[in-house]
Amino acid sequence: MIEVHFHHNLRVTDNSVLSEAMAQDQVVAIAQQPTIMTAQDVFRYQQLRRLHRELAALGVPLVLKEQVIKDKPTLLHDVATVVTKQGTPYKVFTPFYKACLKRNVRSVVAKPMQQEAPFTTDFPQLALPQWAQKISAYWPQDVQEVLANFTPQRYAAKRDFPSEQAISYLSPYLAVGAISPVQLHATFSEYESFIRQLIWRDFAHYTLAQYPLMASEPLREHFNHFPYQRDEQLQVLWQQGKTGYPLVDAGMRELYATGYMHNRVRMVCASFFTKHLLQPWQDGVKYFSEQLVDYDLANNAVNWQWVAGCGIDASPYFRIFNPITQRTKFKAEAYIKKWLPADYNVLPIVDHKAARARALAAYDMIKGEN
Structure with a gap:
């Protein structure tokens, strides 16, 4: 046996x-x-x-x-073998992505034939607290229900707009392996924008293999000296969706209610946390690890480091998302209305212009060490 x-x-x-x-x-x-x-x-x-x-x-x-x-998470490629012409690991996503596109993806392994059961087992029924019941009810148990509602053409055009029902909602199922990226590739191989996200997931695990402490240590070492100003009260206001910036607050409330947040809004919320509030990105990593149904150590860490500017292929530090213009640019009004109460009236806990200037001044203190 x-x-x-x-x-x-x-x-x-x-x-x-x-x-x-x-x-x-x-x-x-x-x-x-x-x-x-x-x-x-x-x-x-x-x-x-x-x-x-x-x-x-x-x-x-x-x-x-x-x-x-x-067991190890399933990836699209054997990423250990994806190296540069010099035989060194890729440090930037785009060349890694192009290298992966040149590789074949294996075929899906068929479901095995039935065997004679040596014995049977019952599955325990746990008494879920109310918060857990709400999250459980939000997500279909069968990933096929989610796939049936996914339109890859719409995803390509509208995935950055939180008010649109354009994202796949497949990431929780990928995170626990209810479906594999190979299965998704077999179904959606012609849709580049979606496949790119699967390869980004490969890149996250590829980077974690090189830097096992990526969830706690910045990949750009000079960020070890960044003058973060940890403030538990500010962090609680951010967690509770009480920052006074409607897009941020809607995102944080969606996260608490469903265990999920639209990806565009995740970037805005994470940028607000690390730059507007000057809170350590590691605290954001930890909070998301507790709140996300699609939590994945590699993805979570690489994305937080990307937003915080301290990853190997990170967004430039001076790219500080403006939660006001992001709300307008990505037409987020319906999303905000869905997740904020009708009597929402929260004053901003920081001024955007002043917070941006403070963040850039903090970065000036360490950028010479890069």
Whole structure:
């Protein structure tokens, strides 16, 4: 009997480890006992319930344990082999992206044939607190429901506009491996804007492999001396969506209610946190790790470092998102109306112009060390 451990790949299709094991012997699946501490815990619990049913249909019992061997996340490419002509790792996304486009993506591994079940298992029903019930109800258990509502042409044209229903909402399912990037590539290979995001995910994991402490240490070392001004009261106002900037506040309230935030708004909220408020980006990494259903260590860290200006292929520090003009540019009124109460009337906790000047002055203190 072979044990197959599930953590980053909670699926039965395009799972080569499961398929190869079932071709050899009877298989027992092992997964970690679910707990409800973070938003992704809620989503993972939901997906484990679905996986339990799908494995049972294949004759594979799912056994829950306190500790499991964590399988590696599935990527589009074997990123360890993606190197420059000099044999060194890529430090910038665009050349990495172009190199990946020249590579073939493997075929999807078919769902294995049913086996005779050695025994059966029940799945525990956890009593979810109210906040967890709200998040669980927001997300379909079956990723096929999400795929059915996704229009890649609309995604390409409108994905930066939070009021439009144009994003895929697939990132939580990718984060726990309910679907693989290979499956998505097979379906949407002709849509470059979507495939680019899958390769960005590859790049995030590629960068994490080179810098395992990326969630806590800046990749540009001079940012170790950046004069952040940690202020817990400011952080709480940001978390609660009480900054006085409607786009930021709508995004933070969407995050709390659903475990998700539109990607354009994530960039605005993260920039506001690190630059308008001068809060350490590592604190933002930690908060998002607790609140996001699509939390992924590599993605979360690389994106925060990108916004904070301290990553290897980061946005220039002087690119400080203006939450007022971003609201107008990306036509966010309907989004704001959806997530803010009708009686919303919060005064700005910082002035944009003054905060921008302060952030640039802080950067001037370290940029000579670069």
